[in-house]
Amino acid sequence: MTSPYGLQGRAAVVTGATRGIGLAVARALTEAGVRVCVTARDAEEVRRTAAELGGAGLPGDVADPAHLKSLADFCVRELGRLDIVVNNAATNQPYGPLMEIDPLAWRHAFTVNVEAPLRLIQHAWRAWMRDHGGTVVNTCTEGAEHVGPRIGAYGTSKSALLHLTRQLAGELAPKVRVNSVSPGLIRTDMARFVWEPAEQQITAAMPLGRIGEPEDIARAVTWLASDAAQWVTGADLVVDGGTRVRAAQPAPGSAVQEALRTRTPTDLP
Ligand SMILES: NC(=O)c1ccc[n+]([C@@H]2O[C@H](COP(=O)([O-])OP(=O)(O)OC[C@H]3O[C@@H](n4cnc5c(N)ncnc54)[C@H](OP(=O)(O)O)[C@@H]3O)[C@@H](O)[C@H]2O)c1
Structure with missing residues (x-):
């Protein structure tokens, strides 16, 4: 397929690409004409995914600094x-x-969610991007905006990744664009404990009427990685079916919502 985004002939590495959002991203980039290298811990899944995509694969844990160096060098090779x-x-x-x-x-x-992204960018910079340019997309989360029960370590680390994205966008411009995508609730294994037991209620509360699919995020990542986004850096693209819009509204039945519904500013002297 000819790429509508000028991605034809480029090369990418996608971490966590054997299922969920990462697999959808790897497939979307491949469809757009990008040769993709995938990584994840399960070696058999990496082999299977690389074969499906006609790309490359190197199994390993992103928590292992040596793997990230090998990965960047392996991609270029x-x-x-x-x-x-x-x-x-x-x-x-x-x-x-x-x-x-x-x-x-x-x-x-923090090693997996913040340090590993930085290290992989450092290795990609030294191995290719410093001389030839490039683009980075980090997967953050819409949830990093909110305080949620029991999810503080994840939210704090993803907030750090969001700031890392902006900081690197400043440091690496104009050679390398660095952006992030912040997914809302997506139908993957990682979020199964949230969506599976209550899918109907969650769907009913979603402004766009459904929970997200990995392909919703893959389209956003492909756009950010492409020349269509050539004047975009340091941005966070929230792809959440309107969750944040709904969360920003006063709770139904609250005094604030009642005032907004029934009164106007001219009611006051
Ligand atoms: N799903 C959501 O609702 C949601 C919402 C907001 C943000 N996100 C973000 O989206 C990204 C993808 O999440 P997902 O829901 O698609 O997850 P997922 O379905 O659980 O898939 C995770 C992928 O990452 C790999 N992986 C996990 N830990 C790894 C490690 N230490 N080293 C290398 N590979 C590793 C897994 O393979 P192995 O197990 O074989 O390593 C798998 O390929 C994450 O950054 C997540 O925080 C997800």
Whole structure:
């Protein structure tokens, strides 16, 4: 297929690309003419995904700094270049009130969700992007905007990734564009514990009438990685079916909502 986005012939690495959002991103980039290298911990899944895409694959854990260096070098060796980095692998552990969080587990969340994206960008910069340019898309979360029960380690680390995105956009311009996508609730394994037991109620409360599919995020990532977004850097693209719009509204039945519904500013002297 000819790429509508000028992506034809480019090369990408996608972390956490064997299922969920990462797999959808890897498929969408491949369809747009990008040669893709995938990584995840399960070696058999990496092999299967690389074969499906006709791309490359290197199994490993993004928490392992040596894997990230090997990964960038492997991409340049196997694909001949490395134009696009999609930092998608993440953990939503540890789970619980912050007063009870184990410091080692907290550190692991930051290693996977913040340090690994930075390290992979550093290696891609040295191996290709410093000389040839490129673009990065980090997967954050719409939820990082909110305070949620028991999800503080994840939310805090994703907020850090959001800031890292903006900081790197400033440091790496004009050579490399760095943006993020912030998904709302997406039908994947990571979020199954949220959507599966209550899908009907969640869907009913969604402004756009459904929970998200991995392909909703893949289209946004493909756009950000493409020349269609050539004047976009340091941006966060929220793709959440309107969740944030709904969350910003006063709760139904609240005094604020009642005032907005029944009164106008001219009611006051
Ligand atoms: N689903 C949602 O509702 C949602 C909402 C907001 C943001 N997000 C973000 O979207 C991204 C993708 O999430 P998802 O829902 O698609 O997750 P998922 O379905 O659970 O898939 C996770 C992928 O990452 C890989 N992975 C996990 N830990 C890894 C590690 N340490 N090193 C290398 N690979 C690893 C997994 O393979 P292995 O297990 O084989 O390693 C798998 O390929 C994450 O950044 C997540 O925070 C998701």
